[in-house]
Amino acid sequence: MPAFQILKEKLPDGIVILTIRGFLDAHTFEELEKTIDDLFESGVYKLTVDLSGLDYISSAGAGVFIGAIGRAQENDGNIILMKPSANVKEVFDLLGLSHIFTFKDSREESVKALR
Numbered sequence: 393m394p395a396f397q398i399l400k401e402k403l404p405d406g407i408v409i410l411t412i413r414g415f416l417d418a419h420t421f422e423e424l425e426k427t428i429d430d431l432f433e434s435g436v437y438k439l440t441v442d443l444s445g446l447d448y449i450s451s452a453g454a455g456v457f458i459g460a461i462g463r464a465q466e467n468d469g470n471i472i473l474m475k476p477s478a479n480v481k482e483v484f485d486l487l488g489l490s491h492i493f494t495f496k497d498s499r500e501e502s503v504k505a506l507r
Contacts, residue, residue, distance in 0.1 A: 396420040397445075398427050407438045407506050409499065413445035416453030424453070428460045437469025440502035444475035449483050461492065470494070472502045 396414035403409065408431055416424060431439065441457075443449075461471045472494050476484070484490045496502040 396423065398424060400427070400431075402436075403503065405438070405507055406436055407440065407503055408436050409440050409442060409502075411442040411445060413447075415448045416446055416456075417448065417450040418452045421450075421452045421456050425456045425459070428456065432460075432463060432467070437464045437467040438506040439464065439469070440472040440474055440496070440499070440506060442474045442499070443480055444477070446477065446480050449480050451483070451487060454483055454487055454489060457493065458489065470506060472496055472505050474499065474502045 396416070397412070399411040399413075401409040401411070410427065412424065414420070428439070431437075439460075457471060457473070464471050473484075474496050475498075476495065481490070481495070484493065494505060496505060
């Protein structure tokens with residue numbers, strides 16, 4: 393199993409790009425939850441999450457995004473999901489979450505959607 397990794401990149405305009413790699417599941421979701429909570433605590437509510445390196449997401453992993461998007465939007469922010477693999481996108485579809493989240497194909501589109 394690939395090691396779970398979260399990379400953070402801060403952009404101007406209070407936007408942060410999170411790049412997630414590996415497996416986001418019952419064993420790793422708390423790490424992502426803490427990362428997002430820390431960003432919210434520091435006043436960052438505009439996130440784009442690069443899912444292109446995510447090999448697998450469980451319902452527990454998707455749940456992190458469900459909990460976070462409401463809080464982001466309540467604070468004039470949002471969470472944009474970027475480049476999910478077919479398998480990862482299918483999980484969002486199956487859970488009925490694809491209508492809640494905005495999916496973009498590039499970094500430029502994601503950042504533009506947050507500005």
